[in-house]
Amino acid sequence: MKNILPARAIALARILAATGLFQLAGCGSGENDTAALPKPKVEVSRPMQREILETDEYTGRLQAVESVEVRARVSGYLKQILFTDGGRVRRGDLLFVIDPRPYMARLQQAQAGLERARSRLKLAQNHLQRAESPLKEQAISEEEYDTRRQSLAQAMADVESAQAEVDLARLNVEFTQVRSPIDGRISRKLITEGNLVTADTTVLAGIVSVDPMYVYFDADERALLKYRRLELAGERKDGMPLEMGLVDEQGYPHRGYLDYIDPNVNADMGTVRARGIIANPDGLMEQGLFARVRIPGGHRHQGLLISDRAIAMDQGKKYVMVVTSDQRAEYRPVTTGRLQDGLRIVSAGLSPEDWVIVNGLQFVRPGTPVEATHIDMPGATR
Template sequence: MNRIRRMLGRGCCSTHRLGALCVLLALGGCNDKGEPAAAAAPVVEVTTVSLQPVREWDLFNGRLSAVDAVDLRPRVSGYVERIAFREGDEVQKGQTLFVIDPRPYREALASAQARLARARAAVRLATEQDRRGQALVKQAALSREEGDIRSATLAQGVADVNAAVAEVATAQLNLDFTQVRAPFSGRVGRAMLTLGNLAQADQSVLTRIVSQDPMYVYFDADEQSLLRYIEQTGAGRRPGVANTVRVGLANDIGTFPLTGTVDFLDNQVDPATGTIRVRAVLANPERKLTAGLFARVRLEGASETRALLIDDRAVLTDQDRKYVYVVGDNNQALRKDVTLGRQLDGRRVISSGLAAGDRVVLNGAQKIYFSGMAVEPRENPAPDRQASAASPKPQLAQ
């Protein structure tokens, strides 16, 4: 080795220098005694897996919907005289929203009331004539035929009064309908018709109202989940509050801050999609929820169990197989094929392939070139908290 260095230092010919350099590079991994230098074992981060409490959840996608929603239409025709609300505001049940010109209907009511008064006056006259006629018939001073005519006239007058009463009620109802009121409390949209426009009875849409509290969230559960729930219920493995759901909106990244309960399950599975429609109810006292919003729904599955959990970063892929590296005796990294279960907040349930107490390589697996390679493990404690496993395949509710 020293001779080669002297040759390079004396400036010998290029051919000799190149050959000496190659020999020097070839012997660089050897010590002065000619033995290979031992490579340092790579440092890897490991964590010890253990059984942890897990509560199963299924993850679905859904949409928020108002409990009550209506396109507000007038019940009488007329020109819009007044708009009595501010667009986008929350209104109360019975609050006047639109006023249709009431003058024609007010006059129609007065006319109906006049006809009623005339009919009642006619009944009073017919009553007196019938009373006198019956007395004259008893005295043989009036024919029975004439007495029957007077009785029929009285009956007709009573019928006219009843018809007039109905006309007055209808006219009063139409007059009341000129004030279009909110059928329930909720948030009102924009006014579709403005002042002076003609509103056609039962046709023109004036505005739209949607209720605010509570709110519905609709989602579609796949038939595999449905069959699993039925099986769990029959086996008594469903929790006491089986219909609890957790809901997160689009900006709730990784969290589900809202809590609700399932109150409706459709009566059949849609054969086109293989899903069944489910509905849950959410409280909305602070009006943070709006109909039409996208929602992520976690539906509570079986009761709490215990399972092995590892960080998803430790799972490696070899074509269609999943595996991890486990640090065994003599700090050797050994490959173990695993079967994955449900995903949970960046962690994965291991169905098979690992045992409690195994030390799994969490970081640094790229430094391991073969199974059995020596490593220098550094422990990273695993989080010990209750887990909620969620299904990795959500379904979208339209």
């Protein structure tokens, strides 16, 4: 009897055979494609070597060196306002005028009282002089002479008192003109003309100084100790220099110095309040603005800098790719610092002889053969 395979088994065998042939053909095609792929083209640069100064960076707020609430020193009705809201004023500028007429009248009254006191003084002097001869001739008693002498002393005291009344009245007349006590920028007027002003109570406006400005920030305990040690070592004889940048500025274009460190450390936060002073000749800075502060906190030394575009992240760790002598990409973990001159400081992981991939990093993996072109490090500002 013949072994006859069912028709379905024969068909299945033919399908399996065909599938195996196709898979073999596919594998062979993939190997040829891989071998034919071109090498990724990348651009590489050597790290730049520059002098680096270790710095500490903080955030803070600007504050005026002087801040004044303008108040009147005499009471009265406000007659004139002589400034523009938000404008610049100088020390001695006339800002407000209080109706001076009541005080002018008091001054005239005090001057009249002074003249009366002077007249009484002259009369007392004459009486005493006329009593000297009769006293020698014993025509009058010594008691009467003493009375006239006491009257002269009283008249002299009355003149001094009247003179003080005149001085006070004249001073009050001057106080009807409210002048700026400092140079700076004035706020809006807080009271309008015609209102009653109460001496030493009514706030008329506020003035804050403009140049220089303070910048306040909080530093940690380690930084405080580092600055103290630098001062003790004599490396900061001229004071601790300070650089500052505003929120819309690149880098730290403003220069100043650290002029105050609070003697009390915040035990809860482990920080200390510090203050720098910054020149502001053009009036750009305003009280309350956010500021970035940088302070040199170490020694100058040679360091390596690379472009930020060469740095990638792998599970929270930074790395770069360098091209080896056999033209393959190699993975290098790096430790980076702040920006300087448009480049990132690399404190560990690279040497000056390494060729770092700065363009084309996304096309390579560790061990990938590459076609490298040497260029200058991009991004340097000087």
